[in-house]
Amino acid sequence: MEFFMDGSSFTQSSDQQVGYAVITSETTVEAQLLPAWRLTDPACFIRMKPSVFKEGDLIIGGFFPLYTFITYDGSTKPSKEVYMKQFETKNYQYVLALTFAIEEINRNPHLLPNITLGFDLYNSLHSEQTTLENPIIWQSGLDKDLPNYTCRKETKSIAALTGTTWAVSAQIGTLLELYKIPQLAYGLYDPQLSDDGQFSSLYQITPKDTTLALGMVSLMLHFSWNWVGLVISEDKRGVNFLLDLREEMDKKGVCAGFLEMIPVTERSYYSKDWQYHLRIRKSTVNVTLIYGDSDSLMGLSFWRWRLLVIGKVCITTSQWDFTTSERDFLLDSFHGALIFSQNIGKLPDFKTFIQTVKPSKYPEDFYLTKLWYVSFDCSVSESDCNSLENCPPNASLELLPWWLFDKNMKEGSYNVYNAVYAVAQSLHEMLLQRIEMQSVENGDGLGVYPWQLHPFLKNIQFNNSAGDPVILDKERKFEARYDILNFWNFPEGFGHKVKVGHFNSDVPRDQQLSLSEEMIEWATGFSETPHSVCSKKCLPGFRKTFQEGKAACCFLCTSCPENEISNDTDMDECVKCADHQYANSERNQYLQKTATFLAYGDPLGMALVCTALCFSFLTTVILGVFLKHRDTPIVKANNRILSYILLISLTLCFLCSLLFTGCPNTAICILQQITFGIVFTVAVSTVLAKTITVVLAFKVTAPGRRMRQYLVSGAPNFVIPICSLIQMALCGIWLGTSPIFIDKDAHSEPGYIIIECNKGSATAFYCVLGCLGCLALGSFTVAFLARNLPDTFNEAKFLTFSMLVFCSVWVTFLPVYHSTKGKIMAAVEIFSILASSAGLLGCIFAPKCYIIFLNPDRNTHQGLRYQTHSRGNKSS
Known part of the structure; x- marks a missing residue:
C-alpha cells in the first residue's frame, strides 16, 4: 500500500482488502468516525450516523472495536497528525453474535414474551481521547456527545456491552457507573474490574483465567522446555500475568531467555518495533510466549512479522488473534503455534445464521455494508450506500477467506452471546417477580429502569444453548478451561486451527494437561519436537553447577563427588551414600558394601x-x-x-x-x-x-x-x-x-565395611x-x-x-x-x-x-x- 503525508491520495494492492482511511488534522470528527478505505469512497459513508440502531422495546448498547488507528508518529492523539484508520473485519463477528442472540431471544416464546430486544451499536476506539465519546452519544440519544443530557422520550436503554480490554471497560465503566447502568464486559476476566467499590455496576461474563499461567508452564514442562522468551503487553493485565507466570516458572525451574514488554499504544506506521524482532530472532530460545490482545498489541509491533521467518515455536492465547490478519501474514513465522483458547460450547445455529447474513437483510447496518463493499469489490451510489451494485450474485460471508473473516465463533463473540442472554434472563426474572407482585405498569411504557436489573444480574445463573454455565457473581466464578490449538498454515493460506489437547485446573495435577502430540505440526525448521533449553540435561552421575550471573537454567554438569550419586537427570545435589552402601564408578547407583576384616584366607x-x-x-x-x-x-x-x-x-x-x-x-x-x-x-x-x-x-x-x-x-x-x-x-x-567393643568402618575402603575392634578409650x-x-x-x-x-x-x-x-x-x-x-x-x-x-x-x-x-x-x-x-x- 502507498500513503502520502498530504492526504492527497491513497492506494492499496488488490489482494489486501482491508478497510483503511487516511485522515489529516483538518478532517472533521464525523469523518474520523466513518469507515473508508480510500479517499475516493462515496460521500454517503461520510454522512452516515456513527451508530447502528435496531428498534426494540428495550435496547442493549454495544461497544465493539471495529476500527483502530495507525498513526505515523506513534502518538496517542490522532487529531494532531496524519493517521490511518483500519476497519477490523475480524471484529465484526461481535456484531453478528449480538444480532444472532437478540433474534434468537425475540423468537423464543418462553423468554421475554411480548417484549422485543433491540440494540444500539457503536465503535469503540482504543484511544483515551475517543473511548468515552460514543458512550456519551449513546446516553444523550443524539448524534453529538452532550454529557448529562438525553432527548430519549422513553427509558429504553437497559444495559451495555463494553470492552475487549481492561482499559476500555474501565473508562466506559467509570462513566456509566454514574447512572447505575449495568455493564457487561465481554473481554478477558480481570480482577481489577471486580472491585465493587469502583465498578459496582460492572459484570464480567468470562470465567476466571488465573490458571492460564499454570497451563502454559505445564505445557513447557511437558515438552521439557525450560528456556523460553517472553513477549508481554505493557499494560496492567500484562504485568499481572507476568507476575503469575514468573511465579509458576520459578516453581518449576523454567527460565526466561529474554523479556520484551511491548508498549500498548495506537498503531504506528513508523513505530520502532524492529528492535523487538531483532532481539527475538537473535535469541537462543526456540520457544516464545506471546501475551496480549490483538487490538492493542499485534497491529502495533507484530504486523511486520509476515516478512520474517523466525523459526521459533510460539505459545499464545486466542486473544492475540494473529490468524485473522492479512493474507500472507505468518505464512512461515507462526506455523505450528500453540494457542490457549477458552473452551466454549458449539452454538448449532450460528453457522446457519452467518450464511443468511446479507446487507439487504440488515440495511441499517452500514458496518455490514462496508464489509461487503471492501470484500466483494462492490460499488455504491453517491447518495445511498445501502444500495450495493455489481456484487457477485452468490456473495456470502461463508466465501470470505479466514484472514478476512473467521466463520468459527471466537471467545469474544461467545461472551457477547452469553452477555445478551444474561440480560434477557435477568429481565425475565424481574418481570416475573412483578407479575407475582401484581405490579402495575406506568403509562409511559414498561417502566423498567437499568438500575433495577442489578439484583437479578448478581444472582443470575443458567446454562446457555451449548450447555455451558453462565455466572456473573464474582464469588461463584469458576476457572476457565482451555483448549490447546495448533495453527496450521501450510499450504499457503491454509490457516486451520486444530485442537490438539486441553487444560483443566479442576482435576488432579497429573491429569490437568492432555495432549495428542502426533497431531501437532511444528514450526518451520523443526522436523521433530523442538528443544528449548539453555543447558543440556545433566545425566545421572552428574549434578548441576550454577554459574554466577546467569539464569538458573544455564548451568554446568559436574560429576558427583566420591561416595555420592545422582540417579536422575538434572539433579541439583548429589545424594550421599548410606554407611552400608557405596557409589559405583558411574556415580549413578548404590551398591551394597561387603563386610570384610583381616581374614585367615587373605x-x-x-x-x-x-x-x-x-x-x-x-x-x-x-x-x-x-x-x-x-x-x-x-x-x-x-x-x-x-x-x-x-x-x-x-x-x-x-x-x-x-x-x-x-x-x-x-x-x-x-x-x-x-x-x-x-x-x-x-x-x-x-x-x-x-x-x-x-x-x-x-x-x-x-x-x-x-x-x-x-x-x-x-x-x-x-x-x-x-x-x-x-x-x-x-x-x-x-x-x-571404657571397654573395647565391635565397630564397623564404612569409609576406609570403598565398597567394604570393615569389622574391627574399637579400643573404646x-x-x-x-x-x-x-x-x-x-x-x-x-x-x-x-x-x-x-x-x-x-x-x-x-x-x-x-x-x-x-x-x-x-x-x-x-x-x-x-x-x-x-x-x-x-x-x-x-x-x-x-x-x-x-x-x-x-x-x-x-x-x-x-x-x-x-x-x-x-x-x-x-x-x-x-x-x-x-x-x-x-x-x-x-x-x-
Whole structure:
C-alpha cells in the first residue's frame, strides 16, 4: 500500500482488502468516525450516523472495536497528525453474535414474551481521547456527545456491552457507573474490574483465567522446555500475568531467555518495533510466549512479522488473534503455534445464521455494508450506500477467506452471546417477580429502569444453548478451561486451527494437561519436537553447577563427588551414600558394601598367621633346647628360670597375634588387647629381671653384702609379678571405664565395611603401651650400663640390642598405626608384635643357640677357664 503525508491520495494492492482511511488534522470528527478505505469512497459513508440502531422495546448498547488507528508518529492523539484508520473485519463477528442472540431471544416464546430486544451499536476506539465519546452519544440519544443530557422520550436503554480490554471497560465503566447502568464486559476476566467499590455496576461474563499461567508452564514442562522468551503487553493485565507466570516458572525451574514488554499504544506506521524482532530472532530460545490482545498489541509491533521467518515455536492465547490478519501474514513465522483458547460450547445455529447474513437483510447496518463493499469489490451510489451494485450474485460471508473473516465463533463473540442472554434472563426474572407482585405498569411504557436489573444480574445463573454455565457473581466464578490449538498454515493460506489437547485446573495435577502430540505440526525448521533449553540435561552421575550471573537454567554438569550419586537427570545435589552402601564408578547407583576384616584366607592375613606360627614353633624348639641343655654353663648363666619364663612369654606373644586375625567379636576384641598387654609385660619385665641379675652378679662380689643376699635370694625375679600386676590393674581400669567393643568402618575402603575392634578409650590403650615402654626403657638403660661387664656368658650386650630393637619397633608403630585405616591397622599391630617378639628372641637367644649347636666347646667349664685365662693375659 502507498500513503502520502498530504492526504492527497491513497492506494492499496488488490489482494489486501482491508478497510483503511487516511485522515489529516483538518478532517472533521464525523469523518474520523466513518469507515473508508480510500479517499475516493462515496460521500454517503461520510454522512452516515456513527451508530447502528435496531428498534426494540428495550435496547442493549454495544461497544465493539471495529476500527483502530495507525498513526505515523506513534502518538496517542490522532487529531494532531496524519493517521490511518483500519476497519477490523475480524471484529465484526461481535456484531453478528449480538444480532444472532437478540433474534434468537425475540423468537423464543418462553423468554421475554411480548417484549422485543433491540440494540444500539457503536465503535469503540482504543484511544483515551475517543473511548468515552460514543458512550456519551449513546446516553444523550443524539448524534453529538452532550454529557448529562438525553432527548430519549422513553427509558429504553437497559444495559451495555463494553470492552475487549481492561482499559476500555474501565473508562466506559467509570462513566456509566454514574447512572447505575449495568455493564457487561465481554473481554478477558480481570480482577481489577471486580472491585465493587469502583465498578459496582460492572459484570464480567468470562470465567476466571488465573490458571492460564499454570497451563502454559505445564505445557513447557511437558515438552521439557525450560528456556523460553517472553513477549508481554505493557499494560496492567500484562504485568499481572507476568507476575503469575514468573511465579509458576520459578516453581518449576523454567527460565526466561529474554523479556520484551511491548508498549500498548495506537498503531504506528513508523513505530520502532524492529528492535523487538531483532532481539527475538537473535535469541537462543526456540520457544516464545506471546501475551496480549490483538487490538492493542499485534497491529502495533507484530504486523511486520509476515516478512520474517523466525523459526521459533510460539505459545499464545486466542486473544492475540494473529490468524485473522492479512493474507500472507505468518505464512512461515507462526506455523505450528500453540494457542490457549477458552473452551466454549458449539452454538448449532450460528453457522446457519452467518450464511443468511446479507446487507439487504440488515440495511441499517452500514458496518455490514462496508464489509461487503471492501470484500466483494462492490460499488455504491453517491447518495445511498445501502444500495450495493455489481456484487457477485452468490456473495456470502461463508466465501470470505479466514484472514478476512473467521466463520468459527471466537471467545469474544461467545461472551457477547452469553452477555445478551444474561440480560434477557435477568429481565425475565424481574418481570416475573412483578407479575407475582401484581405490579402495575406506568403509562409511559414498561417502566423498567437499568438500575433495577442489578439484583437479578448478581444472582443470575443458567446454562446457555451449548450447555455451558453462565455466572456473573464474582464469588461463584469458576476457572476457565482451555483448549490447546495448533495453527496450521501450510499450504499457503491454509490457516486451520486444530485442537490438539486441553487444560483443566479442576482435576488432579497429573491429569490437568492432555495432549495428542502426533497431531501437532511444528514450526518451520523443526522436523521433530523442538528443544528449548539453555543447558543440556545433566545425566545421572552428574549434578548441576550454577554459574554466577546467569539464569538458573544455564548451568554446568559436574560429576558427583566420591561416595555420592545422582540417579536422575538434572539433579541439583548429589545424594550421599548410606554407611552400608557405596557409589559405583558411574556415580549413578548404590551398591551394597561387603563386610570384610583381616581374614585367615587373605594373602596378608595368611602370611602373618604363618609367620606367627613359625616363630612360636621356633621359640618352643629353643625352649626345648634350653631344657635339654639346662645343666650347661650357658643355660645356667643369668638365671635359667628367667630364660624359661622369657621363652614361654615370647611363645605366647607370637600366638596372641593370632587373635587379631579373623572375624572379631566382643570376647576376642577384649582378649586381643588384654592378652597383648599382659604377655608383653611379662616378657619385658623378664628382660628387666635378667638385666638386673647381670648387674647384681658382676657389681656385687663381696661376700656378706646385702646386695649379694638379694641376688642369692632371687629378688630380681619379683620384678615380673609386680610389673604384671600393675599392667593388669591398668587393663582392669580400661575395661571398667571404657571397654573395647565391635565397630564397623564404612569409609576406609570403598565398597567394604570393615569389622574391627574399637579400643573404646585411646588413653587407656596408650597407658598400656606406656607401661610397656617404661619397662623397655628401664631394661635398655640398665643393660646399656652393664654392656661392658667381663664374662664369657655375659648377655648384657644382647639385652641392650634386644631392647633397642623392641623400642624401635614400637616407636615406629605409633605413626604408622595412626596413618592407616581398616584392616591394615590390625596388620600393622600384628607386624609390630611379631617384629618386637622376634627381636627379643633373636638378640637374646640366637647367640646362645649358636654356642650350643655350633661351638659346643665354649659351653664347658674347661672352655670357660681357657677363655677367662686368655682374656686375663690380654688385659695384662
